[in-house]
Amino acid sequence: MKNKILIMLAMVLLLSVVATGCGGNEETINVYNWGDYIDPEVLDLFEEEYGVRVVYDTYATNEDLYVKMKQGGSSYDVVIPSDYMIERMIREDLLMEINMDNISMFEKIDDRFLNLDYDPDNSYSVPYMWGTVGIIYNTTMVDRPLTSWGDLWDEEFEGEIIMLNSQRDTLAVALKKLGYSMNTRDIGELEEARDELISQKPIVYAYLGDEVKDVIVGGEAAIAVVWSGDAMAMMDENPDLEYVIPSEGTNLWFDAMVIPANAQNPEAAEQFIDFMTRPEIAAMNADYIGYSSPVPEAVEMLDEEIQNSPVAYPSEEMLENTEVFKDPQDIISEYDRIWTEITSAQ
Amino acid sequence: MKLNRIGYPYLIWLGIFILIPLLLVTYFAFTTGDSQNFSTFSFSIENFEKFISPIYLGVLYRSVKLAFISTLICLVLGYPIALIISKEKPKIRNIMVLMLVIPMWMNFLLRTYAWLTLLGKNGILTKVLSFIGLEGVSLLYNDTAVLLGMVYNFLPFMVLPIFSVLTKMDNNLVEAAEDLGANRAEVFWKVIFPLSLPGVITGITMVFIPAVSTFVISGLLGGNKSTLIGNLIEQQFRYTGDWHFGSTMSIILMVFILASMALTSKFDKEKEGGGGGLW
Numbered sequence: 001m002k003n004k005i006l007i008m009l010a011m012v013l014l015l016s017v018v019a020t021g022c023g024g025n026e027e028t029i030n031v032y033n034w035g036d037y038i039d040p041e042v043l044d045l046f047e048e049e050y051g052v053r054v055v056y057d058t059y060a061t062n063e064d065l066y067v068k069m070k071q072g073g074s075s076y077d078v079v080i081p082s083d084y085m086i087e088r089m090i091r092e093d094l095l096m097e098i099n100m101d102n103i104s105m106f107e108k109i110d111d112r113f114l115n116l117d118y119d120p121d122n123s124y125s126v127p128y129m130w131g132t133v134g135i136i137y138n139t140t141m142v143d144r145p146l147t148s149w150g151d152l153w154d155e156e157f158e159g160e161i162i163m164l165n166s167q168r169d170t171l172a173v174a175l176k177k178l179g180y181s182m183n184t185r186d187i188g189e190l191e192e193a194r195d196e197l198i199s200q201k202p203i204v205y206a207y208l209g210d211e212v213k214d215v216i217v218g219g220e221a222a223i224a225v226v227w228s229g230d231a232m233a234m235m236d237e238n239p240d241l242e243y244v245i246p247s248e249g250t251n252l253w254f255d256a257m258v259i260p261a262n263a264q265n266p267e268a269a270e271q272f273i274d275f276m277t278r279p280e281i282a283a284m285n286a287d288y289i290g291y292s293s294p295v296p297e298a299v300e301m302l303d304e305e306i307q308n309s310p311v312a313y314p315s316e317e318m319l320e321n322t323e324v325f326k327d328p329q330d331i332i333s334e335y336d337r338i339w340t341e342i343t344s345a346q
Numbered sequence: 347m348k349l350n351r352i353g354y355p356y357l358i359w360l361g362i363f364i365l366i367p368l369l370l371v372t373y374f375a376f377t378t379g380d381s382q383n384f385s386t387f388s389f390s391i392e393n394f395e396k397f398i399s400p401i402y403l404g405v406l407y408r409s410v411k412l413a414f415i416s417t418l419i420c421l422v423l424g425y426p427i428a429l430i431i432s433k434e435k436p437k438i439r440n441i442m443v444l445m446l447v448i449p450m451w452m453n454f455l456l457r458t459y460a461w462l463t464l465l466g467k468n469g470i471l472t473k474v475l476s477f478i479g480l481e482g483v484s485l486l487y488n489d490t491a492v493l494l495g496m497v498y499n500f501l502p503f504m505v506l507p508i509f510s511v512l513t514k515m516d517n518n519l520v521e522a523a524e525d526l527g528a529n530r531a532e533v534f535w536k537v538i539f540p541l542s543l544p545g546v547i548t549g550i551t552m553v554f555i556p557a558v559s560t561f562v563i564s565g566l567l568g569g570n571k572s573t574l575i576g577n578l579i580e581q582q583f584r585y586t587g588d589w590h591f592g593s594t595m596s597i598i599l600m601v602f603i604l605a606s607m608a609l610t611s612k613f614d615k616e617k618e619g620g621g622g623g624l625w
Contacts, residue, residue, distance in 0.1 A: 061585065063584075063585040063586070063587075064584055064585055066587070067583070067584055067585060067586070067587040070382065070587060071382060071587065072382075159484055165570045167585070201571065204571065205487055205569065206486075206487040206569025206570065206571055207569060207570040207571060208569065208570070211462075215466070218466070218468060219467075219468060220466045220467045220468055221467070336586045336588070339586075340578070340581060340582075340586065341401055343570065343573045343577070343578075343581065344401045344402065344404070344405050344573045344578060345401065346404060346408070346572065
């Protein structure tokens with residue numbers, strides 16, 4: 001009796017291996033994106049329309065993505081890094097040029113998102129989303145309006161502050177608080193920022209990634225440093241939340257779709273990029289994730305409320321005091337060292 | 347020692363999945379250069395020198411300390427559990443062991459994640475605490491939460507080996523001690539406990555090693571705030587891409603684990619079972 005069950009179990013196991021083993025003839029495309037950064041329905045629509053199966057995978061930070069791409073062993077067809085990481089990947093020949101003639105929807109993208117410093121001729125990347133970094137806080141838990149990065153060092157908020165578990169973003173907060181550029185190449189300034197962050201550690205509740213959304217929406221903590229799109233999604237769920245761009249200035253960022261140099265299926269990758277740029281798809285996606293689309297026609301399809309939101313679509317003057325991250329190039333190891341020292345400090 | 351023919355596949359397995367990786371880690375630890383390009387490697391102990399700094403030594407100290415405390419708590423909690431279970435009739439005993447093991451059928455990550463909702467500021471435990479007057483106690487994202495996660499996850503690894511030794515123990519020895527006039531405490535400390543030492547040693551090793559190298563528990567329940575050596579190694583491999591420094595730290599951690607194993611096996615004077623052969 002017992003043997004029979006065992007044999008059956010073994011057969012089921014064997015069958016499942018065989019089952020996953022076949023079906024290899026279908027065309028596939030490997031997409032690697034940030035966690036919580038796409039409307040899953042969009043992927044289904046793409047699969048239906050093009051008959052290409054999407055293998056979807058996620059990462060938590062640009063650095064995570066970079067190491068995974070650089071150290072090989074994995075092959076992706078479309079990845080969606082941020083500005084400074086794209087700059088680094090182009091410099092290190094990790095990307096393939098995209099034939100923009102195949103991206104029929106390319107013209108739909110607003111000019112102000114094209115030919116930016118990280119990809120001056122716009123030959124490697126197609127903008128996906130953009131936004132800012134700011135402070136989100138719960139107005140029922142914080143009794144005064146927060147306006148600056150310096151507020152994050154206020155001991156009154158001990159145990160209520162959540163910082164991003166991301167190297168560049170968190171360093172940028174401290175650098176801006178000190179009045180330095182977030183692209184500083186001065187090791188002294190970076191070390192000052194490090195000391196500032198270490199001195200802040202005792203009052204920080206946690207350093208989180210995507211989990212921050214649940215924590216803030218649920219009122220588990222009052223204040224967090226977040227990306228604007230996540231702020232939109234959180235404010236949608238909890239009306240007590242407020243998002244501010246601190247007075248010291250902040251980071252303006254762009255995430256764009258690129259094709260890695262070792263992509264297996266570049267044609268399908270271009271189809272995918274074209275599909276994602278299509279206004280109705282971009283609108284659907286932006287509506288779902290809360291981030292800001294670089295496609296004006298897509299923005300027009302969103303709710304009036306979102307279109308007029310200063311969080312998702314800030315005015316030109318709100319963006320005056322912003323900086324875009326640049327690749328630190330030769331001093332990357334210094335950034336890494338300083339970040340390790342911050343995370344290791346007690 | 348002559349190997350049975352059946353032994354060879356295991357030998358190959360051992361070579362490919364344990365020996366070669368170990369040699370590679372050692373090689374990376376003693377070299378520097380671009381992790382991707384073997385031709386740029388050059389021999390150096392630079393990474394060891396880098397590690398000998400207050401920051402990294404502090405991380406190592408904290409990891410060892412937390413692992414030590416959690417092992418101690420597991421032992422204090424686990425031994426009585428093992429003793430109670432081993433005293434039961436076989437039928438009840440099996441059910442109790444099953445109860446102990448069932449939570450482990452769930453994914454480790456999921457179980458640890460569940461604690462987030464229990465310990466959070468609006469979590470059940472915090473609510474209960476504030477109900478009995480302990481308000482404003484922060485349970486999540488600190489070393490205590492990390493310790494709790496370690497004890498919770500690794501306790502069965504302490505209980506099972508001790509239990510297995512206790513059930514195999516010859517009850518005649520206990521009866522003989524009682525016949526010779528030993529009271530219950532003496533029977534325990536002079537007969538039962540010394541005889542169960544091999545199980546205790548195995549339990550300590552099986553809790554200490556995963557506890558000292560964990561990075562998931564400290565990341566999730568510690569809120570990435572207090573980095574442990576495991577997190578530091580993960581960071582080098584996953585975000586920084588400095589495989590050399592990561593390997594250096596892995597080697598240092600391995601030396602620590604080996605040293606602690608040597609230390610614990612010293613207590614096991616009889617070398618009964620040598621800490622192995624318990625399962």
